[in-house]
Amino acid sequence: MNAVTFLAALPGQRSARWAxxxxxxxxxxxxxxxxxxxxxxxxxxxxxxxxxQRWLHARRGLLQEFISSGGTMVFQGQVVLSFLELLEPFQxxxxxxLNDYQIEVLVPTHPIFSGVxxxxxxxxxxxxxxxxRGSNPPPTEATVLTTLRQGEFPVDWLLGLGKGRLFVHSGNxxxxxxxxxxxxxxxxxxxxxxxxxxxxxx
Amino acid sequence: xxxxxxxxxxxxxxxxxxxxxxxxxxLIDERIYLPxxxxxxxxxxxxxxxxxxxxxxLIALARKQIDSFLEKGGTVVAFAGTGPxxxxxxxxxxxxxxxxxxxxxxxxxxxxxxxxxxxxxxQAMTLSDCTWHHHCRFRPPPGAVSLIDHTDGNSLFYEDRxxxxxxxxxxxxxPFFHHGSHFMPATTRFLASFLPWLRYDAPPKRxx
Numbered sequence: 398m399n400a401v402t403f404l405a406a407l408p409g410q411r412s413a414r415w416a417x418x419x420x421x422x423x424x425x426x427x428x429x430x431x432x433x434x435x436x437x438x439x440x441x442x443x444x445x446x447x448x449x450q451r452w453l454h455a456r457r458g459l460l461q462e463f464i465s466s467g468g469t470m471v472f473q474g475q476v477v478l479s480f481l482e483l484l485e486p487f488q489x490x491x492x493x494x495l496n497d498y499q500i501e502v503l504v505p506t507h508p509i510f511s512g513v514x515x516x517x518x519x520x521x522x523x524x525x526x527x528x529x530r531g532s533n534p535p536p537t538e539a540t541v542l543t544t545l546r547q548g549e550f551p552v553d554w555l556l557g558l559g560k561g562r563l564f565v566h567s568g569n570x571x572x573x574x575x576x577x578x579x580x581x582x583x584x585x586x587x588x589x590x591x592x593x594x595x596x597x598x599x
Numbered sequence: 600x601x602x603x604x605x606x607x608x609x610x611x612x613x614x615x616x617x618x619x620x621x622x623x624x625x626l627i628d629e630r631i632y633l634p635x636x637x638x639x640x641x642x643x644x645x646x647x648x649x650x651x652x653x654x655x656x657l658i659a660l661a662r663k664q665i666d667s668f669l670e671k672g673g674t675v676v677a678f679a680g681t682g683p684x685x686x687x688x689x690x691x692x693x694x695x696x697x698x699x700x701x702x703x704x705x706x707x708x709x710x711x712x713x714x715x716x717x718x719x720x721x722q723a724m725t726l727s728d729c730t731w732h733h734h735c736r737f738r739p740p741p742g743a744v745s746l747i748d749h750t751d752g753n754s755l756f757y758e759d760r761x762x763x764x765x766x767x768x769x770x771x772x773x774p775f776f777h778h779g780s781h782f783m784p785a786t787t788r789f790l791a792s793f794l795p796w797l798r799y800d801a802p803p804k805r806x807x
Contacts, residue, residue, distance in 0.1 A: 406611070408656050408682070429634060447652065449610030451632065475612040475780070487612065489781035524699060530782060 400593045402439035404428040406447040415572035420586045421593045428452060436463045441592045446474030446570050453480035465559030469592050473566045476533045483556070487567060489531035490550055497546040498525030504542050508591045509553070509564075513584055515543075521576055528552070529568030539565075564592070602645035602674070602798050607653045609633040613779025614650050617790065620778070626794045636661045641668040646797060648676045651773035655682030662686050669765035676797070679734055679773035689740040689762040690769060693753045699732045711755060714748040718758075721746075723796035728788045729756065735771035743767075 403425045405411050416423040426435060428449055436442070436459060444453075453460065457480045464470050464481070475487035490497055500518040502510050519528040532550040535541060542553040556563045572585045608614050608630035618630050631639055633653055637660040641647055647668060649658060658665075658681060665675065665686055677683035677690075684690040709730050713721060729747055736753035739745050742761035745754035747770075759767040774793070777786035 406609075407652065407654055407680075447609075447611050449634070450612060450615065451608075451610035452634075475616075477612045477615040521699070526782060530780070 400424075400439075401441040401443050401589055402426060402435065403443045404431055404445065404448060406445050406449060410445060410447070413572070414578070415581065415585050418582055419589050421589050423589070431456065431459075433459055436468070440467070440595070441469045441471070441589075443471045443589075443592070444473055446568075448474060450476075450478040450480060454478040457481065464561035464563055467560040467595075469562045469564070469595070471564045471566070471588065471592055472533075473568070473570050475531070475567065476565075481558075481563070483536050483558075483563075484565075485534045487531055487533050488550070490546055493526075493530065493546070495525055498530070499545070499547075500528060500552065501544045501548060502542065503544065503548075504540070507542055508594075509584075509587045510542065511587055513587070517580075518543075518574060519545075527569065528574050529566070531567060533565050533567040535565065562595075564588075600799050603628045603643065604646045604648065604794075604798055605629045605631050605641065605644040606648040607631055607633050607636065607650050607658070609650070609653050609657075611652070611779075613776045614653075615779070616781075617775040617779035618650065620790075622791060623794045626798045633657050637664070640664060641673065642671060644668075644673065646674045646676065648797075649678060649681040649683070651678040651776040652680035655685045658682070659686045666763075669763040669767075672765050674766040674768065674797075676768040677770070678775060679771050680776070683767075683769055687762075687767055687769070689743075689759065690767075691738040691740070692771075693736045693738055695734070695736055695751075695753075697732055697734050708750075710750045712748045712750065714745040714754070718744070718746055719800050720758075720796060723792045723800060724789070728785060728792055729772060731772075731777065731783055731785045733771040733773070737769055737771065739769075 400421045401423045403423050405425050406428050416425055476484045498519045500515045502515045519525050529552040535551050535554040539554040539556040541551040544551050552567045554565050571588055572581045575581050604627050606618055606627050608618055641664050684692055711730055713726050736749055736755050739754050739757040740762055743757050743759035745757045747756040748754055756770040774786040774789040777783040778790055
């Protein structure tokens with residue numbers, strides 16, 4: 398069984414550097430190859446901010462079943478179509494100040510953010526917003542890991558769903574967060590190790 | 600002039616947001632779902648917009664329809680990340696390092712210059728509406744008209760009415776991506792001006 402299945406959406410994502418260098422095996426398929434046979438081969442489904450949400454929405458029953466029966470789904474980007482029942486549309490921060498972009502890590506011990514300096518997550522050279530600029534609103538039972546605007550906008554959150562798990566990142570693909578490839582590799586590695594280790598939460 | 604406009608919808612959050620913005624949604628007659636493009640005829644439209652980062656693997660599958668659309672005088676607009684060199688004639692992209700920071704300098708200069716001040720494009724747009732970071736510039740073929748040049752001699756936005764019977768508008772800008780990501784006000788101004796220009800004020804179709 399393959400550990401992680403990544404749904405590539407853009408031509409360059411078929412042979413992405415982060416996938417080749419990941420600490421766990423990543424199997425990349427094209428998003429339009431996603432079906433029940435593909436889902437049966439994997440425990441972890443990894444999406445990109447460039448995903449076709451019309452395609453996901455048309456397969457919402459499959460995705461719901463995949464998670465309920467024990468799969469882990471990682472969503473990145475801004476929700477427009479509710480391809481899982483609990484998802485609501487992305488809310489951008491209105492009129493953000495530079496301070497509003499500061500990421501607060503609420504659970505610093507969580508393995509996804511281990512060794513990551515929150516001050517560097519959303520800023521490069523004093524310019525903010527590379528990581529996230531708003532929130533995919535979590536349901537009340539979710540565990541919120543990071544926020545924007547002093548706690549007002551949840552950015553990263555986790556939810557147990559049936560026997561499975563959903564991790565939502567309300568921003569750009571995690572492997573594009575930093576200027577330095579090594580820093581992106583660490584954050585992406587953290588995410589993939591968490592996703593393939595079903596012992597650790599929530 | 601009231602041109603019928605079709606735009607590619609890859610189902611991404613930024614396409615869904617930007618194509619359906621109530622400020623200009625009425626200017627777009629149809630959103631063609633990208634995986635269905637290869638089965639679509641385009642002849643009922645005057646303009647086809649390849650929205651930012653539409654997957655060029657899928658657009659290239661429709662090359663025959665696009666050739667026929669151009670042959671009949673259609674206009675194709677290709678935004679950044681759509682790999683137009685794979686599915687339009689005579690397109691030469693020049694990859695450039697992205698400068699996110701040009702505006703931080705004391706004497707900020709984007710390097711962009713209006714190259715065709717008398718073009719009707721600039722009756723609708725200002726250079727500032729077209730100024731944010733970009734990932735790609737182009738070397739236009741002989742006979743094409745650059746609308747926006749970079750000081751390095753390449754074009755950020757050009758019009759080509761010589762490489763086909765139709766019109767190509769090629770740019771390294773990505774306004775649908777940024778407006779659809781709720782980011783960067785210049786991209787909102789760009790779309791608010793560009794789409795009405797495209798629909799009502801573009802040069803007439805050339806038929807021969």
